[in-house]
Amino acid sequence: MFTFLLVVQAIIAAALVTVILMQRSEGGGLTSSGSPSGLMSARGAADFxxxxxxxxxxxxxxxxxxxxxxxxxxxxxxxxxxxxxRAPAAQTQPVQAQPQPGAPAAPAPSPADNGVPLAN
Structure with missing residues (x-):
């Protein structure tokens, strides 16, 4: 049922595109060169x-x-x-505390504290 209705929808869409493309912006349509009376006149085609x-x-x-x-x-x-x-597991890193205003600054760590030898 759904597939049938989907095909009908596609047919309606194609017909709608065709009818829209047949119209001119002034309302004449492609059949404006037909006979001047009846449905195939410029006015009759535009109305249709x-x-x-x-x-x-x-x-x-x-x-x-x-x-x-x-x-x-x-x-x-x-x-x-x-x-x-899946989101990768979050890697937790220790957060260093920010010094409060007015508090004395902590001394900078020496290179020896980090385990990095000093180059002479």
Whole structure:
């Protein structure tokens, strides 16, 4: 059922694109060179294409809402986590305390304290 409605949606979209492209910005359409009377006149074609655009746009919106409703009801409430990445374990490093204002500064460590030999 869903696949059938999806195909109908694609057909409606193609028809809507076709009808829109047939119209001119002034409202004449591609069939403006037809006979001056009846449906194939410039005015009759413009009216027909305008109505067809409105009907197809309405059908497209209705089908979109219907397909969204069907897709939401089919999927259930489970979430697919097969593509979820695992975050690497956080590396904890000791945080050095910041000296408070007005407190005496701590003496700088000497190179010998760090285990680095002095070069002479």
């Amino acid at each position: 294409l305008t109505r067809a655009t409105g009907v197809l746009a309405g059908l497209f919106i209705a089908m979109s809402v219907l397909l969204a409703f069907i897709a939401a009801s089919r999927s259930g409430t489970t979430v697919d986590t097969s593509l979820q990445r």
